[in-house]
Amino acid sequence: MNNSGKEESNAGQPRKKRLDISTFLKHVAEADTSIGRVFLFPLRVSDCIEYAKLLDQPATERIRAFLPCIASLSAGYSLDKERVEIAAEQLDQLLDDDIEALAEAYVLSSAFRKTREGSNDRAVVARESEEAATAYLDRLLRHEIEEQTKQTRKIMETALGSTRGIFDQVRKSSLELGDSWRQLESLTKATAIHKSPAPAFETKSLEFSNHMAEHTERIARERAEDREMLRLTAETSAKSAKTLQELADAASTMLEKLDERDADAKRTTKIQLWIAVGSVVVSALLAGASFFQDRSNNVSGDKWQSAVLEELKATNKRGESVQIENQLLRDQVQRLAAALATLENKDKAKAQQAKQTSAEKKK
Numbered sequence: 001m002n003n004s005g006k007e008e009s010n011a012g013q014p015r016k017k018r019l020d021i022s023t024f025l026k027h028v029a030e031a032d033t034s035i036g037r038v039f040l041f042p043l044r045v046s047d048c049i050e051y052a053k054l055l056d057q058p059a060t061e062r063i064r065a066f067l068p069c070i071a072s073l074s075a076g077y078s079l080d081k082e083r084v085e086i087a088a089e090q091l092d093q094l095l096d097d098d099i100e101a102l103a104e105a106y107v108l109s110s111a112f113r114k115t116r117e118g119s120n121d122r123a124v125v126a127r128e129s130e131e132a133a134t135a136y137l138d139r140l141l142r143h144e145i146e147e148q149t150k151q152t153r154k155i156m157e158t159a160l161g162s163t164r165g166i167f168d169q170v171r172k173s174s175l176e177l178g179d180s181w182r183q184l185e186s187l188t189k190a191t192a193i194h195k196s197p198a199p200a201f202e203t204k205s206l207e208f209s210n211h212m213a214e215h216t217e218r219i220a221r222e223r224a225e226d227r228e229m230l231r232l233t234a235e236t237s238a239k240s241a242k243t244l245q246e247l248a249d250a251a252s253t254m255l256e257k258l259d260e261r262d263a264d265a266k267r268t269t270k271i272q273l274w275i276a277v278g279s280v281v282v283s284a285l286l287a288g289a290s291f292f293q294d295r296s297n298n299v300s301g302d303k304w305q306s307a308v309l310e311e312l313k314a315t316n317k318r319g320e321s322v323q324i325e326n327q328l329l330r331d332q333v334q335r336l337a338a339a340l341a342t343l344e345n346k347d348k349a350k351a352q353q354a355k356q357t358s359a360e361k362k363k
Contacts, residue, residue, distance in 0.1 A: 103133035
């Protein structure tokens with residue numbers, strides 16, 4: 001009967017296997033304080049941002065001000081249930097020893113295992129001898145903020161590194177075009193200054209010869225300046241065309257890379273959607289298996305209970321029949337005992353009568 005009771009209790013317990021994401025949101029440490037048991041949860045990016053905003057003050061006070069971000073008086077936290085933060089009045093009730101105990105539990109938790117033990121991309125942040133838990137936790141949090149800043153900078157550099165070379169080339173061509181344009185502008189101004197109205201010819205021969213020489217020299221100079229202007233104009237036009245071509249190439253390359261990133265983003269999104277759908281399907285299959293298993297357990301339990309009840313009824317019937325038979329046997333034994341007692345009394349009476357008869361004969 002004891003074994004059957006255990007089987008019945010086990011049959012009543014459901015055996016379910018479901019994918020629960022809330023297990024990743026559970027607390028990583030806990031400690032008893034003067035306001036009760038406090039549960040500590042893993043760091044979030046927003047928590048590091050909030051810690052960076054805190055004023056530079058003693059480590060104990062910084063950790064006390066930071067507790068609402070990571071601590072709660074309730075262990076219940078999931079995707080459907082928000083974390084219950086510690087109120088300001090409760091923070092004021094915490095003693096310094098309570099803050100040290102919470103900091104000690106947090107630095108020893110799995111939230112800082114990589115920082116304590118080190119990894120391929122992280123250096124070890126060892127605890128100094130006789131260092132307070134709050135001071136060590138303050139150093140760990142500062143290191144975590146620095147690591148997140150480095151990771152963010154690395155991602156930004158990776159995203160911008162592919163386009164930096166293109167824009168550098170365009171910037172260089174733009175500077176060359178600007179130099180050519182400035183040279184052309186300065187030459188144009190110099191030409192405008194040098195050009196002046198032709199002097200009036202006089203009748204004197206000497207003055208006529210001087211004017212002719214000056215006129216010939218001016219014409220040669222103007223022709224040289226015109227040739228230089230044409231050269232600079234041609235060079236400026238060529239560099240403008242080159243810059244426009246590089247801008248067009250850069251734009252085309254940027255559009256191609258944007259298309260590639262869009263395609264990668266779409267591919268990643270599809271993969272994530274397939275993973276999500278797969279997770280839902282697996283959860284549904286596990287739920288269905290659990291349902292059928294529970295159903296089969298309930299059916300087997302019902303059959304077992306029915307068999308036990310039938311056996312109990314049969315046992316009760318057999319017990320009743322045994323009791324009746326026992327009662328009949330007791331009655332029969334009593335009758336036999338009464339008959340035996342009657343026979344014994346008769347034998348005693350005959351024996352006594354025989355003694356009396358023999359005694360009378362002797363007399």
